[in-house]
């Protein structure tokens with residue numbers, strides 16, 4: 139296992155998370171989720187040995203992090219924080235190139251191979267047109283991508299990203315997620331990715347680390363989602379208290395949409411009504427009626443008239 143946490147407690151004066159006993163291997167993507175302030179960033183800093191452990195041990199590549207120098211940690215893990223300091227007078231290419239310098243004995247011009255790799259990274263992040271931009275002039279999203287570029291250039295087996303998609307629009311979020319998944323699966327990288335957006339989990343993550351009530355619940359994504367079904371069904375408004383569903387015969391997506399629509403819009407008992415979706419419309423049947431609806435707008439009118 140590349141990363142092992144052994145009976146670890148992390149925090150400051152008092153523990154934020156206790157009794158962590160888990161590991162991750164190369165080639166895996168793990169999503170770290172939990173509410174504000176539960177200790178996600180603290181856990182990340184602890185893995186990087188930037189914050190002392192309260193108890194227990196963390197092993198990186200089989201070695202206790204306490205025995206590794208900063209350079210040895212950087213050779214194993216690259217990191218992107220959501221708020222990073224911007225080096226003054228740097229262009230985007232300079233920042234991405236910085237990732238390479240841990241592999242040089244002192245600051246020196248990059249060799250041709252490393253220069254090519256930096257160019258490829260900038261291209262893969264769709265940042266070509268900004269390569270000579272001063273960092274101060276980049277948008278928050280492009281700056282975030284540039285920091286991700288620096289982490290990729292570092293070429294370490296593990297990459298940790300702390301809420302990296304915060305400033306990104308949907309299109310750029312997808313560019314980053316696809317790139318990270320490709321790196322994990324084709325180049326055997328271990329990715330630990332903290333986010334509030336648990337909706338990423340199903341498609342993106344192999345594993346979840348969920349911080350809840352001072353403990354870390356770790357496992358295969360689908361096991362954790364089933365165990366914590368509040369993640370999948372937040373039940374913010376408790377619609378189901380008064381809602382009695384109809385009989386529904388429809389493909390999964392249409393069924394889900396109908397359910398969502400009816401829960402929000404009616405508290406009527408619909409158990410004697412049948413909704414069947416076929417050939418692009420809903421066929422709705424009751425004791426003394428049958429009607430076709432081609433949209434939820436039409437379903438809405440029909441429901442309003444049901445006694």
Ligand SMILES: Nc1ncnc2c1ncn2[C@@H]1O[C@H](COP(=O)(O)OP(=O)(O)OP(=O)(O)O)[C@@H](O)[C@H]1O
Nearest residue numbers: 150151154172173174175176177178179180181334
């Ligand atoms: N250096 C520090 N010394 C003492 N307490 C700290 C320090 N840094 C953070 N904390 C506290 O530790 C708690 C957890 O903070 P942390 O940033 O790890 O949470 P988080 O899960 O990453 O939160 P968010 O989702 O809001 O980013 C917070 O209450 C925070 O105020």
